[in-house]
Amino acid sequence: MTTQPTNSSERVPILDASDIVRARGVARQVAGRIGFGLADQTRLATAVSELARNVVQYGEDGFCEIVDASDHNEMRLGILVEDHGSGIDNIDKAMKDGYTTGGGLGAGLPGTRRLMDEFVIESEPGLTRISIALVRKRS
Amino acid sequence: MKIPILRLGRILLSSIQVDLTDADAMQFQDDLVNKIAEIEALGIVIDITSLEVVDSFMARVINDTAGMARLLGAEVVICGVQPYVAMTLVEMGRDLIGVDCTFNLDQGLEIIKARIEMRGDARMIEGEG
Amino acid sequence: MTTNSLAPIVTLLQQHRAAISSEWMTEVLRVWMRLYPGLVNEDELRRQADALLKELGKLFSEHSGEAPPDITGNSELGEIARELSSERAKKGFKPADTAQYVITLKNVLTQHLVRTLNESPTSLTLCLRAVDDVLDRLSLLTFDAFVETRERVIAQQSLSLVELSTPVILLWNNVLLLPLIGVIDTVRARQLTERLLESITKHEASVTLIDVTGVPVFDTSVARHIMKAIDAAQLLGSRIVMTGISPEGAQTLTKLGISFANVISRATLRAGLAEALQLVGRRIEFTGGVHK
Amino acid sequence: MNKISVYVAGEPNVAEAVRTAKLMASELGFARIQAYYIATAASELAANLFIHADGGMFEVSALTDRPGLELVVTDHGPGIADIEKALQDGYSTAGGLGCGLPGVQRLMDEMDINSQPGQGTVVRARKWL
Numbered sequence: 001m002t003t004q005p006t007n008s009s010e011r012v013p014i015l016d017a018s019d020i021v022r023a024r025g026v027a028r029q030v031a032g033r034i035g036f037g038l039a040d041q042t043r044l045a046t047a048v049s050e051l052a053r054n055v056v057q058y059g060e061d062g063f064c065e066i067v068d069a070s071d072h073n074e075m076r077l078g079i080l081v082e083d084h085g086s087g088i089d090n091i092d093k094a095m096k097d098g099y100t101t102g103g104g105l106g107a108g109l110p111g112t113r114r115l116m117d118e119f120v121i122e123s124e125p126g127l128t129r130i131s132i133a134l135v136r137k138r139s
Numbered sequence: 140m141k142i143p144i145l146r147l148g149r150i151l152l153s154s155i156q157v158d159l160t161d162a163d164a165m166q167f168q169d170d171l172v173n174k175i176a177e178i179e180a181l182g183i184v185i186d187i188t189s190l191e192v193v194d195s196f197m198a199r200v201i202n203d204t205a206g207m208a209r210l211l212g213a214e215v216v217i218c219g220v221q222p223y224v225a226m227t228l229v230e231m232g233r234d235l236i237g238v239d240c241t242f243n244l245d246q247g248l249e250i251i252k253a254r255i256e257m258r259g260d261a262r263m264i265e266g267e268g
Numbered sequence: 269m270t271t272n273s274l275a276p277i278v279t280l281l282q283q284h285r286a287a288i289s290s291e292w293m294t295e296v297l298r299v300w301m302r303l304y305p306g307l308v309n310e311d312e313l314r315r316q317a318d319a320l321l322k323e324l325g326k327l328f329s330e331h332s333g334e335a336p337p338d339i340t341g342n343s344e345l346g347e348i349a350r351e352l353s354s355e356r357a358k359k360g361f362k363p364a365d366t367a368q369y370v371i372t373l374k375n376v377l378t379q380h381l382v383r384t385l386n387e388s389p390t391s392l393t394l395c396l397r398a399v400d401d402v403l404d405r406l407s408l409l410t411f412d413a414f415v416e417t418r419e420r421v422i423a424q425q426s427l428s429l430v431e432l433s434t435p436v437i438l439l440w441n442n443v444l445l446l447p448l449i450g451v452i453d454t455v456r457a458r459q460l461t462e463r464l465l466e467s468i469t470k471h472e473a474s475v476t477l478i479d480v481t482g483v484p485v486f487d488t489s490v491a492r493h494i495m496k497a498i499d500a501a502q503l504l505g506s507r508i509v510m511t512g513i514s515p516e517g518a519q520t521l522t523k524l525g526i527s528f529a530n531v532i533s534r535a536t537l538r539a540g541l542a543e544a545l546q547l548v549g550r551r552i553e554f555t556g557g558v559h560k
Numbered sequence: 561m562n563k564i565s566v567y568v569a570g571e572p573n574v575a576e577a578v579r580t581a582k583l584m585a586s587e588l589g590f591a592r593i594q595a596y597y598i599a600t601a602a603s604e605l606a607a608n609l610f611i612h613a614d615g616g617m618f619e620v621s622a623l624t625d626r627p628g629l630e631l632v633v634t635d636h637g638p639g640i641a642d643i644e645k646a647l648q649d650g651y652s653t654a655g656g657l658g659c660g661l662p663g664v665q666r667l668m669d670e671m672d673i674n675s676q677p678g679q680g681t682v683v684r685a686r687k688w689l
Contacts, residue, residue: 017161042223049194108195111231222465225503229496241505242472453571487603516596524663
């Protein structure tokens with residue numbers, strides 16, 4: 001008796017700074033459609049903003065994929081941000097507060113991790129993939 | 140996209156009404172700092188009611204702008220931070236925004252005026268000028 | 269087509285369905301009406317019983333081979349059982365009284381089978397085993413559904429408990445009170461922070477009192493949750509006055525190295541209220557009083 | 561009833577661990593403030609079990625040779641690479657306030673940590689009556 005989740009996904013290419021605003025707009029929209037509250041919509045939009053900016057700053061080109069993976073038990077929004085830049089040398093260091101190479105506050109990645117329920121990062125020269133997800137039980 | 144900066148005596152008011160791109164934000168910072176210098180502003184109120192996303196970059200722009208304004212001798216108040224924006228900011232990390240905040244332009248203006256009144260330069264220079 | 273060794277059950281369910289249904293319901297209703305008066309809908313129950321017996325008949329008639337019929341293949345049957353027992357769970361029936369339903373049916377069916385098949389013991393054994401097996405599984409299914417429903421009810425209750433226990437109170441113009449009571453975990457902290465921030469914005473509360481008298485233990489994670497709420501409130505423009513830290517709490521927090529440096533703290537809600545009124549430029553005055 | 565175990569996999573279990581520790585402390589005759597310290601230490605230790613490992617066992621036991629109470633937490637998580645560093649104030653690997661373990665050390669009379677990187681961690685903390 002399993003209901004097949006009605007998964008859908010949207011992909012936003014990230015090539016320059018104007019795509020950051022677009023990507024987070026789409027994330028907010030999808031989150032709202034799934035039924036996430038305003039607070040969670042803001043968390044998701046902010047997280048996408050952080051990750052998309054990383055792509056613009058270090059990744060040259062990439063994309064952001066926003067996936068609705070909800071089922072009848074929980075709401076789940078997964079986001080994959082992928083870029084084809086030089087990669088992150090030292091992931092541990094990049095995940096530390098206050099560490100930055102690009103003039104930000106250095107709260108980007110660690111801040112995003114704190115906002116999300118799931119956070120996975122893989123990086124090698126030429127390919128960096130960060131997947132995040134926010135999960136809420138349906139009440 | 141140019142964000143309007145209004146002048147009210149020696150106070151500057153600005154209300155960010157749209158979702159800003161990075162370039163817009165930097166342009167705004169530049170415009171504002173120049174305007175402060177031009178009119179020797181004593182105070183600035185920035186209304187960010189319409190900002191639905193303040194990420195670490197935007198937080199830095201706000202902080203930096205406030206820091207620059209202070210160096211130029213102006214008091215700064217931010218108003219209209221949305222509840223969810225505030226929550227997201229503190230979850231990302233403490234102290235992302237280190238500027239005084241209040242609810243709306245009205246109160247922002249009141250606070251700024253009260254602060255300016257305490258200042259020596261406002262009392263002396265205005266009075267003699 | 270192979271012969272169906274369970275044909276006697278099928279015949280029984282066809283020819284004596286009315287009798288079986290009535291015996292079964294009489295017994296179930298006798299018990300339930302006594303224990304849960306007013307919670308039993310007789311017509312509904314009889315309708316369900318007929319539907320269930322019909323499905324059972326279908327299950328046995330479609331059966332062939334050695335193994336007992338598999339009820340998981342018959343979703344209709346499972347659905348009826350589920351519906352019934354989740355309804356019982358919602359109405360607060362005890363699990364044993366709910367299980368009574370299927371057990372009674374088993375007794376009735378067994379009696380009928382023994383009566384009709386006492387001439388052919390081999391067939392009787394086969395049929396009894398099949399009835400046993402199918403009804404046992406049905407009973408497990410109803411039990412599962414019962415527990416599932418109960419758990420959902422409990423989860424909902426605890427959710428509403430969380431909502432109930434975090435009110436935000438408008439004490440005076442621009443002064444809010446958030447009394448914290450009980451264990452503060454991540455989910456609750458998130459909810460109460462959301463609620464607090466919304467109220468602060470709505471009432472433009474320039475001062476917020478957070479009373480922690482009801483917080484049982486102050487450790488770093490509780491302190492962190494409260495600190496986040498405070499930081500966010502300050503970003504909106506509200507000043508925070510914390511009240512109700514016990515002497516034990518103050519000693520422990522200091523030992524843990526937590527200072528709440530950017531917060532005004534007062535021992536009692538009374539002192540905190542005075543402070544809050546002072547911050548909004550008001551005070552409480554003695555007016556002579558009615559009672560001397 | 562001289563030893564009670566609670567398996568801690570998430571926040572609800574922490575509350576249970578704290579209740580257990582507080583109850584045993586007061587039954588053993590600890591003063592109010594001491595019981596509060598013990599409860600808080602229990603909360604810190606139990607929370608570590610699911611923050612730093614996937615969960616683990618929390619035990620409270622009454623000590624008899626010398627009257628007192630012992631808290632023991634055991635996990636099979638990644639272990640603590642640098643115990644000395646973990647005992648410094650302000651050091652945290654999981655975005656905490658960084659005063660968990662040093663706090664426990666101050667709240668209890670004795671604490672020892674046994675950690676094998678990759679194998680897990682056992683922390684024992686005692687308080688004497």
